Amino acid sequence: MLPHRLLGLLGLLVLCEGQDETRTEETCDNFTDLDLSHCFMGTSLYVRLLLYTRSNLECGREINHHHPSSQPLFDLHRPTAFVIHGYRPTGAPPIWINHVVHLLAQQEDMNIIVVDWNRGAANFNYFTAVSYTREAAHNLTGFIKTMQEEGASLSSIHLIGVSLGAHLAGFVGANLKGKIGRITGLDPAGPMFTSATPEDRLDPSDAMFVDVLHTDMNSFGLRGAHGHVDFYANGGADQPGCPKTIFAGKSYFVCDHQRSVFLFLCSLNQTCQLTGYPCSSYGRFLDGQCLQCEAFKPASCPVLGHNMSQWRDALVRLGQTKVFFSTTSSLPYRKLIYRVDMVTWNQYLRWGVVYIRLHSGRNSTEARIDHRHLRLEQYTSSRLLAQFDEDLQHIQKISMRISTGNIIGPRYKIRLLRIRFTPLEHPDRPLMCRFDLIMEENMEVAFRPLACDSGL
Known part of the structure; x- marks a missing residue:
């Protein structure tokens, strides 16, 4: 037919x-x-x-x-x-x-x-x-x-x-x-x-x-x-x-x-x-x-x-x-892609959608990783693909939010022992890392990225 x-x-x-x-x-x-x-x-x-x-x-x-x-x-x-x-x-x-x-x-x-x-x-x-x-x-x-x-x-x-x-x-x-x-x-x-x-x-x-x-x-x-x-x-x-x-x-x-x-x-x-x-x-x-x-x-x-x-x-x-x-909806269609590797150490098992925002001066661009819910548990390594609609080159700040859908009861803490951002198509740009980050579910936290150790 x-x-x-x-x-x-x-x-x-x-x-x-x-x-x-x-x-x-x-x-x-x-x-x-x-x-x-x-x-x-x-x-x-x-x-x-x-x-x-x-x-x-x-x-x-x-x-x-x-x-x-x-x-x-x-x-x-x-x-x-x-x-x-x-x-x-x-x-x-x-x-x-x-x-x-x-x-x-x-x-x-x-x-x-x-x-x-x-x-x-x-x-x-x-x-x-x-x-x-x-x-x-x-x-x-x-x-x-x-x-x-x-x-x-x-x-x-x-x-x-x-x-x-x-x-x-x-x-x-x-x-x-x-x-x-x-x-x-x-x-x-x-x-x-x-x-x-x-x-x-x-x-x-x-x-x-x-x-x-x-x-x-x-x-x-x-x-x-x-x-x-x-x-x-x-x-x-x-x-x-x-x-x-x-x-x-x-x-x-x-x-x-x-x-x-x-x-x-x-x-x-x-x-x-x-x-x-x-x-x-x-x-x-x-x-x-x-x-x-x-x-x-x-x-x-x-x-x-x-x-x-x-x-x-x-x-x-x-x-x-x-x-x-993946592409954007209009010219030049290309997305800015980062591989995001992180290790969690939270006490309670949580499932959530991850939001990552890159900041460069007054400009910012957000990736929403929502095609499936991420499993966050004690001492677990996870890999994400973060795709942004805008290509920001000099990243001064990163903000993250993990939305679990929990609207009643206490907000559980989520601890990230380490997180690394690797620009996939720009080998000339530096890797960005952060260590021992404490977050609350459904709350945005901002941080300045650090240089990554070669052993990370």
Whole structure:
């Protein structure tokens, strides 16, 4: 069955806003822009390939499918990235196309080809769009084979597929016997693919390296692991800042799913580094049990983005690796992460939620560790993962509160023999410690962090 969000989206006819299919400049070829009538009547498949390079970032040039070298801007000896969109129920061009073209061009000198299959993807009937993915993949496969015949290397080709486009990319890779250099799947589509065999969806055998980002597994996205490495943002399902009710309109249906594109765009920007931690589940990651990356030494944990060369061999060797990370609700999405190790020595067993606040001058940021209740007992070591929305560098004060839910009776004391804060992604920053701290449950206590002994 289709998820309720997809069914609801197909009913939002007011969202279909298109423009006349015209060129803004005589020499430019623009992405196909369709209107409401196309959404109702459906469209037959027609694939266009729009080339962008550093020489023509603002002006796409359509490439002849059978004679790619006839386009003078197309250098077959450069790396080539294909950007493949997904289902387009409104018929309008994706809002992110220009952004991804510009950001990819910043990474290296490459050919960037936008695969425009809007005629085919623009249908209120999702099943029709799904059926066109095989035909579109056959079309694109033929073009890449022609590229190869004219001197291009399959290993230098990178397919970036969004939603339904991720499976389309997988079909192209399978047609070429997995010899494509890389496929990146951004929240591969779930409806109609949930029970599909590897041959009928994106899977690791489709390219020499396959990386996947999940953001909406409980609705439009596909559950499970489907690449050499699968990144799960906030567990791979509900994303922070996305609406939880249908009253938010279009955003309720598409926000979580589209977040995969925005996280990928952010990762292409050098100021936005999203590190994934290998783990069996998001819950174990939040428990602080999966913060080591020995398998990737001398490199650190895998970072989402275009350049994954330092992790690629290890990830292919390991097979299928799941990595998890958390984000904020808006740019730059990155959280400040500390590993918190503490030893308790309280007389009575207590269960509670931990709040930690960092202070730097007048600024402060708080982490609430509430995905489960922490067990606090006599002489017990505990490890927590504290994630903060703001990156404060010079920490002058730390305050903590342990909320046990006790509202009647005496407040029990909780004694922390030692507590250590380790900045996970900033090795240049000092470790912070505190020794023999007495707290009362449900009461905040503030302290200045101390330097840690090497033996702690």
